[in-house]
Amino acid sequence: MLGAIAGDIIGSVYEGKSIKTKDFPLFDRQCRFTDDTVLTVAVADVILNYHQYPPSSKYIDQFKWYYRRYLYAGYGRNFSNWAKSNSTAPYNSFGNGAAMRVSPIAFAYDNLDTVLQQAQRSAEVTHNHPEGIKGAQATAATIFLARIGLDKFGIKSYIQNHFGYDLEPTLNQIRPTYQYDSTCQGSVPPAIIAFLESTSFEDAIRNAISIGGDSDTIACITGAIAQAYYGGVPKAIADQALSHLNEHLSHITEKFMYKYCV
Secondary structure, eight states, X not given: OHHHHHHHHHHTTTTTTOOOOSOSOSSOTTOOOOHHHHHHHHHHHHHHHSOSSOOHHHHHHHHHHHHHHTTXXXXXXXXXXXXXXXXXXXXXXXXXXXXXTOHHHHHHOSSXXXXXXXXXXXXXXXXXXXXXXXXXXXXXXXXXXXXXXXXXXXXXXXXXXXXXXXXXXXXXXXXXXXXXXOBHHHHHHHHHHHHHTOSSHHHHHHHHHHTOSSHHHHHHXXXXXXXXXXXXOOHHHHHHHHHTSOHHHHHHHHHHHHHHOO
C-alpha cells in the first residue's frame, strides 16, 4: 500500500509531462498526494474497519466520504460527478481509477480467489465496465503473486494468460510513442512492464514515470507491485512519502501497514 502512495506522490509532478527519462529528482518540492492516494487509503479504511469481506455498499460510502473530505485531490470528472451525487449506481467506467486504488486488497487477503473477488467488488461500484474490473483484478493479482514470492516470469505468464494483456513490449519500445491514457487497458500493462524490467523498488518507480502519460497513476500501480516483490519500500522513500500525508491519511496507512504488511 505504501508503495502505491509513494509512486503517486513521486509521479504527481510529472503527470502529463512525458519526461521520457529515468533521470529526475525522486521527490520534487511540489510533490503531493493525489486522488490515487486518497482512494487507496479509502479501500484500506474499508478493510480495516468493516467485516472481513466488505459489501459493495461500504466502498460506496467510503469513496463518497473521502471525496468530500479531500475535494481537491484531482479526481476524474466522472468520479467527481458520481461522488457528489446521490446516486449509488456505477457509471460503466474503464478508467484506471479502478486499478490505482486496489492495492490494499492484495495485501489483506491470503488467497488469489478472494483477492480477485474483492478486487472486483471494490471496482464495480464505479468501474463496472469489463475492462475496469479486469484492470483492478490484474493489478491486484500481480501484487498478490509478487507478495507470495512468484518470480517475474511466473507473474508475467499468469497475467498474460488470465487477462490477455500483452506484456511483451519493452519500455524502450513503449516510451517513444506512449501518450497520456487514463484507461485501465492503456495504463495497467505498461505499469506491470515497468515492474518487470526493474531491479529495485526505486528503479521500478523510475521506470514507470519514464514512460510518460498518467505518471502518478502508473507509478502508483507499479509501486504497489514493487513493494510486494522487493519486500517493502526503502526507508528513505517511505519516510518521505509519509511526510507528505496529513495526520488522517498517515494514521490509516500506518495502521494498515502494521496489520497487513509487516
